[in-house]
Amino acid sequence: MATFRTLSTGDVIRVAIARYLKFYSHGFVDLSWLNRFCGSVPGNFSEEDVKDVELMYCLLVSAEKIGSLQFDSASTFLNQCEKFSSKYGSSVQRIVHYFTEALREKFDLETGRITSKGAKGEENMLLYPEVMVVNLKPALLACFLELPFYQATRFAGMQAIIESVAAAKRVHLIDLEIRSGAQCMLLMQALATQHEPQVELLTITAVGTTLRHEIEETGKTLAYFAKTLNLPFSFKVVMVTSLKDLNENLFELHKGEVVAIHSSITLHHMIRLPNCLESVIRVLKNTNPQVMVVTEIEANDNLLSFEDRFFEVLFYYSTFFDCMEDCMSRSDQNRMMVEELLGQAIRNIIANEGEERIVRHMKIDAWRAFFSSFGLVETELSMSSLYQAELVVKNFACGKGKYCTFEKNGESLIVGWKGSPHLSLSVWKFHQDKGREGFIHHVFGPGPLSVYKVSWDPLSTLKLGSVSVPVSVSRRSTAEKKMEGKTREDLEKSGMIDTWLGKHSLLYTGATRHPFILSIRDGTVDLSSFKTWLGQDYLFVREFAPFVASVLVKAWKESDDSYGDREVILGGLASLNDEVEWFKREASKWGVQLSSISPQKANENYCRFLEYLMSPEVGYTVAITAFWAIEAVYQESFAHCLDDGANTPRELRETCQRWGNDGFGQYCLSLKKIANRRLEKASEDARLVDASKEVLNKAEVALIRVMEHEVEFWNMSRGGS
Numbered sequence: 243m244a245t246f247r248t249l250s251t252g253d254v255i256r257v258a259i260a261r262y263l264k265f266y267s268h269g270f271v272d273l274s275w276l277n278r279f280c281g282s283v284p285g286n287f288s289e290e291d292v293k294d295v296e297l298m299y300c301l302l303v304s305a306e307k308i309g310s311l312q313f314d315s316a317s318t319f320l321n322q323c324e325k326f327s328s329k330y331g332s333s334v335q336r337i338v339h340y341f342t343e344a345l346r347e348k349f350d351l352e353t354g355r356i357t358s359k360g361a362k363g364e365e366n367m368l369l370y371p372e373v374m375v376v377n378l379k380p381a382l383l384a385c386f387l388e389l390p391f392y393q394a395t396r397f398a399g400m401q402a403i404i405e406s407v408a409a410a411k412r413v414h415l416i417d418l419e420i421r422s423g424a425q426c427m428l429l430m431q432a433l434a435t436q437h438e439p440q441v442e443l444l445t446i447t448a449v450g451t452t453l454r455h456e457i458e459e460t461g462k463t464l465a466y467f468a469k470t471l472n473l474p475f476s477f478k479v480v481m482v483t484s485l486k487d488l489n490e491n492l493f494e495l496h497k498g499e500v501v502a503i504h505s506s507i508t509l510h511h512m513i514r515l516p517n518c519l520e521s522v523i524r525v526l527k528n529t530n531p532q533v534m535v536v537t538e539i540e541a542n543d544n545l546l547s548f549e550d551r552f553f554e555v556l557f558y559y560s561t562f563f564d565c566m567e568d569c570m571s572r573s574d575q576n577r578m579m580v581e582e583l584l585g586q587a588i589r590n591i592i593a594n595e596g597e598e599r600i601v602r603h604m605k606i607d608a609w610r611a612f613f614s615s616f617g618l619v620e621t622e623l624s625m626s627s628l629y630q631a632e633l634v635v636k637n638f639a640c641g642k643g644k645y646c647t648f649e650k651n652g653e654s655l656i657v658g659w660k661g662s663p664h665l666s667l668s669v670w671k672f673h674q675d676k677g678r679e680g681f682i683h684h685v686f687g688p689g690p691l692s693v694y695k696v697s698w699d700p701l702s703t704l705k706l707g708s709v710s711v712p713v714s715v716s717r718r719s720t721a722e723k724k725m726e727g728k729t730r731e732d733l734e735k736s737g738m739i740d741t742w743l744g745k746h747s748l749l750y751t752g753a754t755r756h757p758f759i760l761s762i763r764d765g766t767v768d769l770s771s772f773k774t775w776l777g778q779d780y781l782f783v784r785e786f787a788p789f790v791a792s793v794l795v796k797a798w799k800e801s802d803d804s805y806g807d808r809e810v811i812l813g814g815l816a817s818l819n820d821e822v823e824w825f826k827r828e829a830s831k832w833g834v835q836l837s838s839i840s841p842q843k844a845n846e847n848y849c850r851f852l853e854y855l856m857s858p859e860v861g862y863t864v865a866i867t868a869f870w871a872i873e874a875v876y877q878e879s880f881a882h883c884l885d886d887g888a889n890t891p892r893e894l895r896e897t898c899q900r901w902g903n904d905g906f907g908q909y910c911l912s913l914k915k916i917a918n919r920r921l922e923k924a925s926e927d928a929r930l931v932d933a934s935k936e937v938l939n940k941a942e943v944a945l946i947r948v949m950e951h952e953v954e955f956w957n958m959s960r961g962g963s
């Protein structure tokens with residue numbers, strides 16, 4: 243029998259609480275405080291939902307029994323939970339599995355079966371989050387890419403930094419946990435493509451307590467990236483044994499530099515060490531930064547009693563697990579590894595008290611009170627930042643991003659999943675003369691904190707296409723520049739495509755100036771990467787042909803024959819035959835066995851996107867825009883390898899010629915012209931017809947998707963995931 247769920251994990255918890263209250267309402271204990279967790283829940287349950295509620299109910303009773311020291315009874319319920327939960331099951335089963343482990347540990351500690359010293363050893367790993375991050379790097383990276391809220395805060399946060407430093411010639415970014423450095427690349431691209439003022443130097447200082455080697459490797463990647471962008475760049479590492487030893491003199495600050503601070507999911511590690519946190523903020527303040535951008539986990543488990551904490555974290559992690567259930571498959575190894583890691587955090591929060599409680603989180607209201615005590619002023623996220631957040635989640639596969647929700651809290655942004663808060667993103671300015679640091683004790687000691695929430699829907703305030711992003715680029719492709727004079731009237735009026743490319747210049751540069759392409763251009767390309775690309779692209783092109791055919795069908799159905807769209811598309815389709823043959827010859831030249839290659843993940847994802855573009859729900863205007871983008875990225879990338887300054891190896895020149903030649907450039911221009919014409923028509927109609935607005939929106943998103951898939955395709959060729 244098909245099983246389906248109608249309840250989210252949060253709903254399951256609420257129903258279980260309601261049931262618990264009903265059952266125990268005649269009891270001796272006052273359970274009315276639980277009422278606030280109930281809220282409203284849907285009425286119709288499936289069979290699966292009923293089982294989930296039963297299981298969750300057992301978990302709640304176990305927790306309550308442990309809290310009230312009724313250990314025999316607790317044991318019975320814990321056994322039930324252990325029997326019916328599973329780390330391989332649904333998100334409810336998984337959540338119950340990890341919370342049961344945590345309660346079991348609490349049970350063993352309380353009943354003296356183990357001592358806190360003897361508690362499971364890996365907990366100490368929690369003391370070294372940076373090390374843990376490295377051990378789990380691929381898994382975390384995968385989750386980072388597949389869970390929309392991280393991308394939303396990354397793009398929106400970096401946009402806030404870009405805006406703050408836009409007028410500076412010398413920029414110094416201090417990153418408290420640099421990890422892969424992907425966030426820095428956004429800043430680098432923006433600075434490199436900005437005309438005025440021209441950036442004289444970007445310095446990035448990475449702060450770390452361990453893993454010097456990894457940080458230095460990130461530095462090398464960034465330096466290489468800066469070189470390809472022609473951006474004057476310097477990378478520094480500040481290593482300290484403990485962050486409490488951080489000191490502003492360790493930063494090589496220079497006069498005239500504008501300093502920005504980036505802290506992503508880092509500060510909460512120091513909540514358990516308030517003096518350290520205090521000292522870090524004081525040091526950062528002394529660097530006189532223009533701005534500090536902070537992403538934090540929006541959960542509160544710092545000061546609560548066992549019972550309150552239990553419910554807080556149960557709701558918080560159930561959102562997390564639901565999001566993984568929605569975005570990743572159940573058997574995904576990366577997901578399982580990250581869930582194990584979350585399980586360790588859950589165990590620490592639930593089972594431990596006092597100093598043993600390493601994992602602690604605070605919500606934005608507590609952070610606000612803390613930062614304010616240092617004279618930091620919360621600053622509103624700009625429209626462009628919100629727009630970046632919106633846009634990046636819109637682009638998640640299969641519309642998963644639509645469950646990512648945004649809410650404003652004060653000036654900050656709370657990013658959630660289906661309305662449940664998950665991360666906070668806040669922007670802070672330092673006012674040197676302000677600050678009442680003694681106030682900190684109110685944050686770490688009990689005391690009421692003001693919370694103000696404004697319900698807020700960014701979609702209602704943002705209109706796609708009306709927000710400018712403060713980066714300007716040369717929007718004309720190399721092919722266009724080459725053809726200047728020849729097709730002047732085509733180029734004179736710049737259309738929607740150029741507007742969008744300007745707006746998404748970061749991504750466009752990412753797709754057309756990828757390190758893989760740059761390595762071909764400077765002759766350092768790794769042969770095995772090239773072969774991987776060759777084999778994978780052969781598979782891609784075979785999928786691409788039916789897509790082109792589908793665009794032809796849409797042109798035939800939707801476009802006026804007088805424009806000659808069909809000839810252009812047919813020409814493209816015809817040349818694919820030749821291209822497939824070329825791939826076969828080229829593969830045998832390099833000893834690549836095409837018959838034994840299967841598509842890698844990034845390739846599969848891209849092909850799945852092509853399939854979506856082929857579906858009837860995508861109209862001609864959107865399809866032709868995507869089609870242009872797919873061709874244009876290759877044209878622009880490979881033409882760059884044939885430019886004057888290029889050092890492309892002789893045996894790769896033919897490959898670059900295939901997409902970098904002038905004829906292909908001309909063909910891309912024809913596609914662009916068609917797309918611009920269709921988009922212009924849609925924007926004229928958009929004033930009258932809502933559906934046309936939708937078309938414009940879809941086309942812009944499709945353009946972005948293509949660029950993202952192209953970046954992933956290049957990454958894959960170089961052996962990335």
Ligand SMILES: Cc1ncc(CNC=O)c(N)n1
Pocket residue numbers: 779782783786821872873876952955
């Ligand atoms: C991944 C990718 N993107 C674009 C193209 C260019 N179009 C047809 O050849 C391609 N071959 N492969």
